[in-house]
Amino acid sequence: MRLFAWVGLAVLSAPALPSGPVGAAPATRCTSPSQQLLPEVPWTHRRLDPPRVWPLTRGEGVLVAVVDTGVDATVPQLAGRVRPGTDVVNRVGDANDDCYGHGTFVAGIIAAQPRSGTGMVGLAPGATILPVRQANGPSDGTASTLARSIRVAVDAGASVINVSASSFFPNEELRAAVEYAAGRDVLLVAAVANEAQQGNPVAYPAAYPQVLAVGSVGPDGRRSEFSEVGAYLDLVAPGVDVVSLSRAGAGHLVDSGTSYATPFVAAAAALVRSYHPRLTAAQVKRRLELTADHPGTALPDPQLGWGVVNPYQAVTALLAEEHTRAPATLRPPTLGPVGQPQAGTDDEDRAIEFALTAAVLAGLIGLVAYLIPLGIRRDWRSAGEPEDDRDRRGESG
Template sequence: MRLFAWVGLAVLSAPALPSAPVGAAPATRCTSPSQQLLPEVPWTHRRLDPPRVWPLTRGEGVLVAVVDTGVDATVPQLAGRVRPGTDVVNRVGSANDDCYGHGTFVAGIIAAQPRSGTGMVGLAPGATILPVRQANGPSDGTASTLARSIRVAVDAGASVINVSASSFFPNEELRAAVEYAAGRDVLLVAAVANEAQQGNPVAYPAAYPQVLAVGSVGPDGRRSEFSEVGAYLDLVAPGVDVVSLSRAGAGHLVDSGTSYATPFVAAAAALVRSYHPRLTAAQVKRRLELTADHPGTALPDPQLGWGVVNPYQAVTALLAEEHDRAAPLPPATLGPIRQASDGAGGEDRAIEFALAAAVLAGLAGLVAYLIPLGVRRGWRGAGEPEDDRDRRGESG
């Protein structure tokens, strides 16, 4: 069962299009809810393998704003994970309902809770969702409503903002809102849109440099044919046959689009911000890029950016930039689909990764001790006379 007749969300048109009048009821026809539960683990989760990172973090303490069509807070798998939101497009009420269903689908990819009988679960189930409605459906969003929604999300305390929408017109109000978010250490993650075969127009806000721009790949790791390309593309994530939550029901739906690749990256950002709370938004963006499963091309690649987001490496990698020393990055390739945990041996895996985390923490402490010691010693050998030491400068 597919939720939308169109691929993903590109709800913004020219900024000249009017927003809905104050107090107007949504003109969008509500989509039918699904009660069908999909039992298997989706391919997206086999590729990203969320259980591998969950012993370290599930995104606890991170507020992720979903700037979209609202989020249905009554959906069972979102119970307790949705804060009261704001309706920017209608300017009345909250955004904790969702006639169209797109925002609920996006929120499920980020923070859906585990449920018996299904393998569908959010990548960061410990994160909290903040709904901000900037459109009722695919026809009434504008660059202005999106800009106002970004500001609302920032002021409400979100540290990650997911924007699964695109405008093909640069807009000063939208650019200023992006800078407002960046200036307050909020990471904005946005879709590059689905018009690769319709002229590949530049998508905003994804094209702004402070934004983490996301495209889509399929199960084979190749760029989805609809996913836009360009020098501003930062990362890709699964965006084909994505399984997530239906509005107004307990069931699941399947759809494709860069709209649905984007929340996988927003969720990965939430995991990083939870585990590394001292990193800035810019550092989180860079960490996600450096730890992605890189394609075998010059980086960033115009079709795949820095590659497929890798949540586990994004959380665990020791990066040279963050420690002011040269440290090898984990080997990364745009490889075959990884198999996720099947649930067996869960406790053993939790112990395994907890021990791994402890080892990593110990190594980090050792690095923190040795670097200043080495700087004081000029990196000379233990028995080397000071006059004979190699006077090398540090590399960036």
């Protein structure tokens, strides 16, 4: 099953591009590492402003699976944040190395640690990365390995899964894996792919309704010309000239693609799951949609979805619809129009509504019983009553 071709990493030193699969006996040269640090704060971080949300959460306690080409755990800015993981495509060993470099770049966007001399840092540096290798490079992944990788990530305890790869054909095994994740309260975040100018084929798993589908925008806030469009698009995030980590080195790379917009949204989901641990995956998805920087069009927009992800608003916003049911429920809320809860019709909804009404009435009665005598003691009077009238009655203030 064909997977979309990842946008090749723009390696700052001369790359030795892969020429074949990598397994127990690699038959290819790996991409050359970069040692060049980029000192400035990337435009992506100026746009999303992660330091604003970090006093509340940095994604602590959340395991984010990166279903990709592996993640190089030796990279300094990922030190201590990467688990061994699982190699699905080669069926041997761990996945905490990365010949091609794509997965390391994605993981850096999520969880790279702060480092002096650079403004490049992950959006959720408190999160932990679980690498799941579903491909060695841009040409050997399949819908089957993608499906197996999703199940492996779920079973390993990930609560957010980043998938920066797509199949352009619906596949029963992949659909079942998506449902497996949703049924276990795991949020799947997937790229919509980069072929808007090559026929805009429907991308899976992004097109499945349980998945949070992500497209790309540039510094001007407009949809990237390569970013696919469609009714299933949920959110967009920076995906042009993105700065992240090189494999096997201490330096940085710059690249573009929906592959790299997706981990910004996965990281925002990690921030929400860390700060609001009782929200279900469906509620986290809905919260990210409702708190995005909305475009000035009908929502969702086929080119921009609900808009650009907003990590701070996603963590801090108060959404009434999250409280229409008991907080401990694992069922997703019943959704009405955007931002509005739809009135419940079952016995539970009526019981909650009755209890809330009774509590409010009891509080009002108690408040009135308290305030009436208090008002007499303090000599309340009409705001328009002259002071002289009160003096003539012999009252004092």
